[in-house]
Amino acid sequence: MNTSLYIHIPFCKHRCHYCDFITTAGREVDIPGYVDALIKEIRIANNNNSKIIIHSIYFGGGTPSLISLNGYKRILSAISETFKLTEDCEISLEANPGTINYDYLLGLRKIGLNRISIGVQSTDSFDLKRLDRIHDIQDVISSVTDARRAGFDNLNLDLIFGLPWQDLESWRNSLQRAIDLRPDHFSLYSLIIEEGTALYRWHQKGLIEPQDQDLQADMYELAMEMLNNEGYEHYEISNWARVKPGKDFRCRHNLQYWLNDPYVGVGAGAQGYYAHQRLVNTPNLTDYLLRMREDDVESTAFPQTPATISTEFVDLETCMNDEMMLGLRLIQQGVSTTRFAERYQVSLEDKFGPELDRLIGLGLLAWVGEGENKRIRLTHHGILVANQVFMVFV
Numbered sequence: 001m002n003t004s005l006y007i008h009i010p011f012c013k014h015r016c017h018y019c020d021f022i023t024t025a026g027r028e029v030d031i032p033g034y035v036d037a038l039i040k041e042i043r044i045a046n047n048n049n050s051k052i053i054i055h056s057i058y059f060g061g062g063t064p065s066l067i068s069l070n071g072y073k074r075i076l077s078a079i080s081e082t083f084k085l086t087e088d089c090e091i092s093l094e095a096n097p098g099t100i101n102y103d104y105l106l107g108l109r110k111i112g113l114n115r116i117s118i119g120v121q122s123t124d125s126f127d128l129k130r131l132d133r134i135h136d137i138q139d140v141i142s143s144v145t146d147a148r149r150a151g152f153d154n155l156n157l158d159l160i161f162g163l164p165w166q167d168l169e170s171w172r173n174s175l176q177r178a179i180d181l182r183p184d185h186f187s188l189y190s191l192i193i194e195e196g197t198a199l200y201r202w203h204q205k206g207l208i209e210p211q212d213q214d215l216q217a218d219m220y221e222l223a224m225e226m227l228n229n230e231g232y233e234h235y236e237i238s239n240w241a242r243v244k245p246g247k248d249f250r251c252r253h254n255l256q257y258w259l260n261d262p263y264v265g266v267g268a269g270a271q272g273y274y275a276h277q278r279l280v281n282t283p284n285l286t287d288y289l290l291r292m293r294e295d296d297v298e299s300t301a302f303p304q305t306p307a308t309i310s311t312e313f314v315d316l317e318t319c320m321n322d323e324m325m326l327g328l329r330l331i332q333q334g335v336s337t338t339r340f341a342e343r344y345q346v347s348l349e350d351k352f353g354p355e356l357d358r359l360i361g362l363g364l365l366a367w368v369g370e371g372e373n374k375r376i377r378l379t380h381h382g383i384l385v386a387n388q389v390f391m392v393f394v
Helices: 028-047 069-082 102-110 125-131 137-149 168-179 198-204 213-229 252-258 285-294 316-327 337-344 348-361 380-384 386-391
Strands: 003-009 053-061 084-095 115-121 155-161 185-190 232-236 239-244 263-266 271-274 277-281 308-313 365-368 375-378
Touching: 003 028, 003 252, 003 271, 028 069, 028 263, 028 285, 053 069, 053 252, 069 084, 069 102, 084 252, 102 137, 115 125, 115 137, 125 168, 137 155, 155 168, 155 213, 168 213, 185 213, 213 232, 213 380, 232 252, 252 316, 263 277, 316 337, 337 348, 348 365, 375 380, 380 386
Parallel strands: 003 053, 003 263, 053 084, 084 115, 115 155, 155 185
Antiparallel strands: 185 239, 232 239, 263 271, 271 277, 277 308, 365 375
16 A cells, blocks of 8 residues: 655744644754754654555645755655655645745756645735735745746645635635636635634634634635636545646645545654554654654654654544545545445445434435445535534544
8 A cells, every 4th residue: 555755844934823733933943953853754664664655745834945955855865765656756845935936946846846735825915914924916926937937737726715804705806816827726724713823812802703604605615616617626625626637636645644544744743644553743843853863763663753752553443433534525536335345344334324324314425326436425515514424423
């Protein structure tokens, strides 16, 4: 089975008003040491009995585009020495407008990266200011133009909707401007006001209120309609891929998560799922650097590393529940009866018959296909209340 590799880059120029991710601002001085620590942690996979086959690599953050080209050369060299990469390995990097230019992107392309994910969040000037983003609309246009010129033919844009001050028309305009940039993939996320963020403090002071849920649903349905009309396939609850003959623009790395397949996590705050274990690294940057500096790599039993602070064995029951919660996020594909039976040696109907019948009766799930292609997936109504469906399998 192919495995994926996730590498977390926790550095940012500053923390945006909505952000609760594992990031740290103003510590760029630690980047060289962090690259050394990543390389050390990557090489622990050499302690595995055989070389792991990797078919996707994802640099997430934070702001991965703050790492130098030389840093990525060293990291990719360590990866290629440690793992066996497939010939068509998808190598993605998250980047923020205002932190990239043509020369940097060209350098990334030359050393092997082949997918870029640009954190646009909005194409509305007011939104960007309220979210405290460091970029403006021109930076967005320049980033996309430079990425195309540098040879990236697989480009994603991230956008957020459901902002407290946003109405349906401003969301329509923001999304349309992004569509006009002709990316190959969209990831759209509904804003959640998380504790510890500036938006949360504003909310506590009564300055803003979370967006009306019905309006959020209208925004989501509008996005589905607009992107469908533009030829994008809605393949996962929050993700759309351009349809082009002979080219699959679905994010292979994220499909790994939704298919409940194994992945190795490296870096501060990274999570992994390998050999029936869920592993979590320390989220604290200083702690991560100390752990990777002091411990003896040679004595570490992979998939654990000196950075690991939590390891949980995933039993069969939990794994089957996870298969449903994750697989049902796949809008078209859903959960395959054939794949489920092959993986767990029990039929989907025998394992979850009553739950499936109830959700089908509520109009939230439906069977599609026949024989080996038979699968269960969300209905249109089910997509709009997907979290309620997922809770059945917790």
